Each structure stands twice: as C-alpha cells, then as structure tokens.
Amino acid sequence: MSKKLLLEKAHVEGIRFYDVYRREGGYNSVEKTLKTLSPEAVVEEVKKSGLRGRGGAGFPTGMKWSFIAKPEGVPRHLVCNADESEPGTFKDRYLMEFLPHLLIEGLIVSSYALGSNDTYIYIRGEYAWIVDILEQAIEEAKANGWLGKNILGSSFNCNIHVQRGAGAYICGEETALIESLEGKRGNPRIKPPFPAIKGLWERPTVVNNVETLAAIVPIINMGGEEYAKIGVGRSTGTKLISACGNINKPGVYEIDMTISVEEFIYSEEYCGGIANGKKLKACIPGGSSVPILPANLLLKTAKGETRYMNYESLSDGGFATGSMMGSGGFIVLDEDQCVVKHTYTLARFYHHESCGQCSPCREGTIWLDKLLYKLEHGQGKLSDIDLLWDVQRRIEGNTICPLGDAAAWPVAAAIRHFRDEFEWHVNNPQESQIKNFGLAHYADAIQPITV
C-alpha cells in the first residue's frame, strides 16, 4: 500500500463536514502555523519538502512562493487554480467534493505564508455543485474561527472567496485565470511581468493548483524534511492520479512516486488491469497535453529499464521516447482503440479552446483539427501526415502561452509513434471506417537503445 497523505481520510463517514474533519485532526496545521511559525518559516518548510506544482508544470512551490514581491502597502493575493479542464484530469474535483476542508485548511496556511488576506478559488463553471460544497465548508470554517479576523488570536485575517468560471480551458493558464477573475475574456498575458510581481488587479499574486495547496497540510504537520523522504529523487511526497479509459477501475488514486507504471495499471490496488481482458495499446500518462506512448515505451524506457510513475522516469527519453507526469491525467487505450481518432478528438478540443490571440495557435489548431478529421474519415493523403507534422512544428514555441505547445505535442507524439496507423488509414480508406488498425506491433519488446 502506498502511503496516503491526502486521501487517507477520504472514506471516513461525514468527513465533508467540519465536525468530523476536525475530530480527525483537521485544522491542526493551521494551529501549528499560527502559533509557532513565521510566514518565512512556512515557506522554508515548503522549500524543504521539495513539493512541485501539481497543476501540470511541476515547478517547485517553495521557490515560487519566495518570488512574490512585497511592495509596501500593496495587498497580495493567493489564487487557487480549480479550473481543472485538461482532458483526463479529474483529481481536483475529487479532493474538493470529498475533502473540501483539506483544501480550505491548506489555503489558510498558504495565505498566511504569502500574506494574502483575500484568497480566491477559481473553479471551472461546470463544477457548479462543488461551489456549494466549498462555500459551505468556508462558512463552517468561519463559524469555528479558522477564517475571518484575528484567526486564533493572531493578527492574521483571511477570507476565502469562490469564483465560478464559465467554460474555457484556457482559464487554467494562470494569467488567463487572472484576467477571468477580473471579469474579462480569458486571454493569457504576455510575461514578464509575472503574476508574482503584477497579477490580480496588478497586485503580487501566486496561483497554485488545488492539489498543491492541499499538500501544504501534511507538509506542515509532518515537517518538510519528513515529507521529502517519501517518494524518490525530485519526485517527493504523494501524487494524485486520475485514471480513465479502458481499465477495470477508473478513479482517483494517491500514489507515492516509487511504483512502476506496470504496477499502477495492472495491480488490484489501482487500475486493476485492462478492461474486458483486452491488451494495452497506448497511454497518455499525464493529461491530454503530454505525449502519447505505445505500450512498449510506456512500461519500459528506451534503455529497457522499468518506467516508474514519477516526474523523472515518465519523462525519461525526452519527447523522442518519453512523456511527462503533467497533471496526472492517466488515459489508457486498449487494442481496439484508434490512435488517429483519439488524436483527432484532442485536436478538436484544442481548436475549440484556443483563445485566438496568436496566429500560430489560432490558425494552427484549425489546421490540426481539419487534417486529422480528414485522416480519420478516410479522406486523407500521405502528404497530409507530413503537413500535419509541419503544422504542429510551426505552432510549438511560437505562442504567448503554452496552449499552443499543448496542442502540438499530442499530435507530434501520435505521428512519431503511430505513423503506421496513420498510413494505414490513408491506404485503406474504406476499411478504416469499419475497423481499427488494432494492436499491431505497439506492445512488442523494443531493442534497447544503448547510448
């Protein structure tokens, strides 16, 4: 059994409500923080913990916090990113639905560390019922003295507000999120200035993911050093993985990052194997934006070593033969799935979600969508595959925000690893409309590349 730091109490009856949560040791980290730690000391603990942002980019949280500007007389803000819209990702929803007080607790400690008296949770508009759950938890916390003025007799004041988005993946990007919080379209800002200098209402702002902020609670309770002992290398602590696709047990799992990908997929504790006794064909291990891998490269690296569920191992081999941890959205495809069709739905997604500010992204995502539609529907030519490659290459790195890259990478990886399947669609236009390419050679053992 993996050690559980976040979901340990998720199944305790009534844990969604304050009384039970408190009885189970909830809010102890706030007490410890306000009574024994300075804001700087909290930042120091987070640095020691090695915690990396759980929203997708994996940036060290303690370092991010230490960048916040502190100009005299200007309020600072912490914003919790609960926009969760990356296909394959549904872990933050789980935390907020079942353990709302864990997030609130993490937010209070983090707000104290950053000096935020008004903290905002920006939640995707579709999670409408979760807004009620969070607001109720906030009311309970306030009624019990954990929020409001002079918390626990300290001089620290803090309020938490929940703002609903309205359906736009791009608002998960932190500067688009800030624009949206200001009541505008979600157009990402050009950086610099970074939000830590000029963010919400031009004030210093830190944006962190839900899971990142929840992880602050165990870090304070056990101490940063102890937290850092869990996991491996620079993948410290535990990570939530939302697993979906053709597996027996889709759901949200907390792992310590020492288990292998194979164990995660096949053990009863996690995904429980591929559904209906089928074979594994491919997997997108970290949300739709990260490269898809065929079964053989997923379970073993190009060097023939076991691949593990952590930041370093999942990205072993770079984009040539590896992928990324990303947001922890783990999408599994079995032998009956068509990679061309799956990639097409993702390209359509990015086309739909591009904010339209930069031409390479706005126009490029249209091209990706259209070309993949043609290929998937048996109307493509071999040259379209090359054109697809060319278009994605021209988007990557040429845009204001990383959505452009996020649209390009899945397409690039699909062509890189599944070119045969694309070509089969072109060469068998009719057949490809009634059946799929199947498993082919995608699970065959690969000849280890020795360097």
Next chain:
Amino acid sequence: MKFNEQQIAEFNRLVARYPEGKQKSALLPVLHLAQESFGGWLSTETMNYVAELLNITPIEVYEVATFYSMYNLKPVGKHVFEVCQTGPCMINGSDNIINYIKEKLKIEIGETTPDGMFTLKTVECLGACGYAPMMQMGKFYKEHLTKEKVDNIIEECRKNAALNN
C-alpha cells in the same frame, strides 16, 4: 427586466467579494445569475442590464458572454443535454450516446425539440473522464451513461413537466 429582491441580494453578495472599484470582477458570476434568472440564456437586453448594474460598458459584457461556452446567446430548451465528446469519453462510447439522443429526440446537435423541452449540445472535456460517458444537465453531471439511463432521464423530465402543468 429586473432581478427580484432575492436575486439582488445574491448580486450584492457576489460584488462584495472584490475590492472597492473592482466590481467588474463579478461579471462572470453575475452573468451566470442572469442566465439562470432570465430563461436560461443571455439576450442583449439581459446583457445591457448586467452592464448597467456593474457600471461597465455593454461591450465589456458582450466580449465576455461570447468568449465563454457556458453562456447561451440564443434560447435553449428547458433541459439542456451537454454531452462530452473528448477522447476519454469517446473511448467509452460517447458517439453512441450522442447518436442515440439524436434519434430519440429527433434533433441534431445544437437543436431544440419543437416542444421546447430539450436541447442537445456537444461539449469538450468536463472533468468526469473516469465516469464516462457523461453529460451535464443543469447544475449536475449524469455519469456512466447508457441508453437505458438516457431513456430514464428523458422520461423523468417529461413526467416532471406533466406534473407541473
């Protein structure tokens, strides 16, 4: 067109969350409130009213209303089925669900049934990938959809409508 007393109270609560002079920040939540209060969609009249309440120009409201996919800019049915069609749902058969709803309600994507009861929309990933296929219906998600489940949902809506008439 005006918010009633209760809606005004909610409006005031929303605006109070932001610092003085930053009332525009409340625009997204206020548009949700307006959409719920005035028939499930945002007419120009509704948007102008919101602009007036927030003391911003109408264009600032139109920009936002047209950017975000949850705002309806034309009338919709009493019940809107928003079926996810992105990768993880597709793998789990969302195509079949969408086709089934089309056949059953005899409407295409984006259309509303002649009796004004149902609108069918397709949407992109709603964060329910482990519980696919799924759709959003008003405030809640309907997950692990099957044809039978769709039948039941439609029947339930019709029954409730008959009861309320």
